[in-house]
Amino acid sequence: MIEIRGLKTPVVNSIEVLERKITKKLRLKQVPEYVILKRSIDARKKSEICYIYQVGVQMQNESSILKRVNDKDVMLTKVVKYQFPNNGEKVLPHHPMVVGSGPAGLFCALLLAKAGYQPIIVERGLPVEERLACVEAFWNGERLNPECNVQFGEGGAGTFSDGKLNTQVKDKFGRIRFVLEEFVKHGAPEDILYDNKPHVGTDLLINVVKGIREEIENLGGVFLFDTKVADIIVENNQITKVKLIHSGHERIVDTNLVVLAIGHSARDTFEMLYDKQLSMEAKDFAMGVRVEHKASMIQEVMYGNGKEAQALPAAPYKVTHQTSKGRGVYSFCMCPGGYVVNASSEEGHTAINGMSYSGRDGKNSNSAIVVTVRREDYGNEHPLSGIAFQRKLEHNIYEDGKGKIVVQRFEDFEAGIPSTAIGSIEPQMKGEYTLGNVAKCLPSFMTEAIAEGIHAFERQIPGFSNPDTIISGVESRTSSPIRIQRDETFQSNVRGVYPCGEGAGYAGGIMSAAMDGMKIAEAIIQKFAPF
Secondary structure, eight states: OEEEEEEEEESTTHHHHHHHHHHHHHTOSSOOOEEEEEEEEEOSSGGGOEEEEEEEEOOTTHHHHHHHHOOTTEEEOOOOOOOOOOOOSEEOSSOOEEEOOSHHHHHHHHHHHHTTOOOEEEOSSOOHHHHHHHHHHHHTTOOOOTTSSSSSSTTOGGGGSOOBOOOOOOOSSSHHHHHHHHHHHTTOOGGGGTBSSOBOOHHHHHHHHHHHHHHHHHTTOEEEOSEEEEEEEEETTEEEEEEEEETTEEEEEEOSOEEEOOOTTOHHHHHHHHHTTOOEEEOOEEEEEEEEEEHHHHHHHHHOSSHHHHHSOOOOOOOEEEOTTSOEEEEEEEETTOEEEEOOOSTTOOOEEEEOOTTOOOSEEEEEEEEEEOHHHHOOSSTTHHHHHHHHHHHHHHHHHTTSEEEEEHHHHHHTOOOOSOOSSOOOEESOEEEOOTGGGSOHHHHHHHHHHHHHHHTTSTTTTOTTOEEEEEEOOSSOSEEEOOOTTSOOSSBTEEEOTTTTTSOOSHHHHHHHHHHHHHHHHHHEEOO
16 A cells, blocks of 8 residues: 655645645546545644645555655555454353453453354443433432443443543554444444544444444344342352342353453442452552533634634643642543533442533533542552542542532632632533532642642643633542453453453553453453354
């Protein structure tokens, strides 16, 4: 394939200009067949905002074309296509079991299903269509369902998010492309295949997740929804059985292979696994608040106010700061034109997250502003100490807001006083909210770092430290506070148990979790033959 890099086009009529530039670069008379490999926005000069493309063209006599063109931005490149591993020889005595149907669990199960293993997928929550109804009922004031909410249910926590699909993970095996192509196959827009910062949005993710589930089922996989792993039975350091609970009824299932893709909020499951002596350790993570600004303000700061800015999608941002006390504070899971959502999963505790629809057309943009939480901040004498720290702050917020999202103006947050009125920025939220004092619910190292960070970010994004900036809390589920240890075979110290994804401490987002699920499936496929 011939790859052409650095093709600049205006935002308006970009494809027409792109095709002319491809033709000119290759010195052709007609537009050749091409694929867009990458597209990014160059907004360094607000008066000259443009797209930058990389494209691929497959033609005969490619080497001779390169010699004729003689351009450093035109080169030959190899197309990396994901290759399924070969099956091992040892036959599995039972169907493999995947616990959790978030990105890690779904893509692990998908590869196993494609390879003929007919996996059993156990999910404590509901199918994504029923889950949506359950979550919306909670947002509308009904009681929290601890087994099915923003954290638990088909699709995992990422289903109710911005749906970002970018990752910093290096990939020379084509896993990223495989994941993106699966998303497109099940309803995601094709531009995620090439956009520099791809996202799907929660409204489209719901259909994508359903489509992947149906593909797995068509390949012989079985989903057990509303079913919780209550216990594992270990004999001679090998898992042999799993105790499941469905509608109050217990069931013992024989299995010698369990993939733990349980997500970062399965606290009761972590406790059970600790009691079963799975090796795990506390790790650093991050907690903080959500901030909301008017989307129009962010758009103008990032892209200017010209016609190009109006034609571009809602602007994202990414900010980071090292405080005067040496602590990191940074934006996380930024949601352009999005909503702050009540993401609680335990009664008596309030957690929040951010979410965007595919159009990103809400009036506000929000982001988590989080602070590095080190093990010494919460006492790491026990592997589950980080969970206790999360719970403490979530309980503080719950008490202050009586279960509602607690909202505070930034000026009041910095002063440590409760807000009594909303200013020029009105909260955009899913779930009930109330004015209160987020600051008093957090430890001082966190509030000080957040306040210093917001003022530092003002230098990059004027208006960021507006006194009326909405602060809400608590953003506590950025990542897992533990790591379930695994060896070079991807197994824990209990043989046959494969810790996987974000909950086990090996991923940080939809894409990296899906890729980790694929790695686990590959290890299983290479070792075993299907049941």
